[in-house]
Amino acid sequence: MSRSTSPGKTPDAATSGESADSTRRRIVAAAKEEFARHGIAGARVDRIAKQARTSKERVYAYFRSKEALYAYVAERETAALVEATQLDPADLPGYAGILFDHFAARPDHYRLITWGRLELAEPADDTTSPLQATIAGKLDKLRDAQRIGLLDPAWDPVDVLALINQIAMTWAGQPEIAAAAAEQAVDPSSTARRAALVTAVERMFPRPH
Numbered sequence: 001m002s003r004s005t006s007p008g009k010t011p012d013a014a015t016s017g018e019s020a021d022s023t024r025r026r027i028v029a030a031a032k033e034e035f036a037r038h039g040i041a042g043a044r045v046d047r048i049a050k051q052a053r054t055s056k057e058r059v060y061a062y063f064r065s066k067e068a069l070y071a072y073v074a075e076r077e078t079a080a081l082v083e084a085t086q087l088d089p090a091d092l093p094g095y096a097g098i099l100f101d102h103f104a105a106r107p108d109h110y111r112l113i114t115w116g117r118l119e120l121a122e123p124a125d126d127t128t129s130p131l132q133a134t135i136a137g138k139l140d141k142l143r144d145a146q147r148i149g150l151l152d153p154a155w156d157p158v159d160v161l162a163l164i165n166q167i168a169m170t171w172a173g174q175p176e177i178a179a180a181a182a183e184q185a186v187d188p189s190s191t192a193r194r195a196a197l198v199t200a201v202e203r204m205f206p207r208p209h
Contacts (some may be wrong), residue, residue, distance in 0.1 A: 027059055032112065033108070040115055043066060045059055073112070074113065087141055091207055092151075092201055095201075096168040100171070103168075104194075135161070139157045142160055167197050167201055
């Protein structure tokens with residue numbers, strides 16, 4: 001005879017026969033949604049546990065603190081972003097379009113990363129983080145492009161990367177203007193917004209002919 005559970009309680013992996021990996025995956029998925037919606041300070045571990053169909057104690061068994069759970073989720077999301085948005089120094093407008101596509105499809109990712117910047121800002125001199133390593137790799141690609149004539153050497157590569165990233169995330173970072181565009185733009189479509197930012201990057205950093 002199977003053991004019954006109390007009303008309102010969901011059986012945990014330890015009692016339902018589910019694997020630990022399955023429980024961990026549910027916790028991470030629930031945490032991603034919780035952090036994107038409420039930030040780190042506003043996130044509640046009990047809500048994460050409920051959404052993950054597990055216990056609060058089980059969450060802490062996998063992650064020692066709420067901040068550690070956020071760090072794990074943010075690292076996974078950043079890795080997914082890096083994988084999905086490879087930089088081609090010969091096609092910087094295309095790179096801007098890829099970034100736009102990623103954040104248009106994943107607004108939760110933008111919110112999740114932004115909360116971390118606001119609440120858990122890394123020290124400026126922390127050059128050992130995976131994100132800093134990714135940035136360094138992109139800067140190296142831009143310098144190589146300048147050396148072989150694909151990119152105007154008058155630009156500092158750090159400015160190139162910062163400007164493209166900011167332009168590409170214009171709409172993700174300004175939802176109030178995106179809402180106005182939906183009502184007042186000549187062409188309110190997402191395609192038009194994408195075309196505008198790709199054109200802006202093209203004019204700044206034209207594709208080599």
